[in-house]
Amino acid sequence: xxxxxQRYLLETSILRKLIWGIELERGEINSLTRDGTRFTSEYxxxxxxxxxxxxxxxxxxxxxxxxxxxxxxxxxxxxxxxGTRTPKLMMVIIAQLNNGNFTNNKVEDSALIKTYxxxxxxxxxxxxxxxxxxxxxxxxxxxxxxxxxxxxxLRDFYNGIEDLYKNEPINICKIKKFLDEKKDIxxxxxxxxxxxxxxxxxNATRKINSCGECSHIGDLVxxxxxxxxxxxxxxxxQARMCKLQSRPYALxxxxxxxxxxxxxxxx
Numbered sequence: 001x002x003x004x005x006q007r008y009l010l011e012t013s014i015l016r017k018l019i020w021g022i023e024l025e026r027g028e029i030n031s032l033t034r035d036g037t038r039f040t041s042e043y044x045x046x047x048x049x050x051x052x053x054x055x056x057x058x059x060x061x062x063x064x065x066x067x068x069x070x071x072x073x074x075x076x077x078x079x080x081x082x083g084t085r086t087p088k089l090m091m092v093i094i095a096q097l098n099n100g101n102f103t104n105n106k107v108e109d110s111a112l113i114k115t116y117x118x119x120x121x122x123x124x125x126x127x128x129x130x131x132x133x134x135x136x137x138x139x140x141x142x143x144x145x146x147x148x149x150x151x152x153x154l155r156d157f158y159n160g161i162e163d164l165y166k167n168e169p170i171n172i173c174k175i176k177k178f179l180d181e182k183k184d185i186x187x188x189x190x191x192x193x194x195x196x197x198x199x200x201x202x203n204a205t206r207k208i209n210s211c212g213e214c215s216h217i218g219d220l221v222x223x224x225x226x227x228x229x230x231x232x233x234x235x236x237x238q239a240r241m242c243k244l245q246s247r248p249y250a251l252x253x254x255x256x257x258x259x260x261x262x263x264x265x266x267x
Contacts (some may be wrong), residue, residue: 010029047218050215204220
């Protein structure tokens with residue numbers, strides 16, 4: 001009798017590592033999942049769309065600003081965007097774009113970025129995974145699509161996220177239903193030893209009034225969806241959430257961070 005294939009759910013940070021991680025990290029993830037079936041979820045797509053695709057669309061349309069004379073000025077202007085994840089993301093993206101002949105000519109470089117955005121959308125939906133699974137929360141952001149390389153579609157995608165974030169979840173998804181169904185799992189986590197787990201579980205039992213509030217419990221939502229799949233994660237608190245509900249998981253080491261810390265100690 002043939003051995004049953006393992007089934008893995010790749011959460012958002014794992015998708016990012018498969019695209020921008022160092023070779024050791026990509027190798028560990030690919031080695032673990034090579035003989036299995038790889039899934040991601042609509043909620044993970046939502047996080048990728050909001051954290052990566054949306055930021056890159058902002059970057060792309062900055063090239064259309066006549067006040068900026070070169071790609072270098074566009075990058076400089078975009079560096080004013082607040083938050084910590086976007087600058088870290090742009091460091092690796094600019095390096096990749098340079099390998100693709102990032103020229104400092106705004107017209108040529110904006111075309112390169114538009115293609116890059118489309119390729120990323122294809123990659124997380126079809127290339128890195130075998131299938132995207134849906135769950136009862138029915139995340140509205142995950143339904144947005146980019147099917148062609150056009151400014152209109154990029155605008156619609158960006159504004160689609162903006163519009164959804166202005167609405168109450170009751171109008172765009174079923175997160176309340178999902179969390180109600182999982183209450184027996186969530187409530188015991190109020191007493192978890194890890195502060196992050198406690199705070200997320202407590203927030204999940206309150207009313208979720210916006211997509212932004214839902215994003216603050218994203219790790220918990222992903223840890224509780226498609227629990228028949230082994231969750232592959234980079235996050236220790238998410239691994240702890242899996243353990244508390246006896247859900248199978250595989251914790252991947254953030255090797256790049258460890259290398260950075262070790263290198264810093266030798267300076």
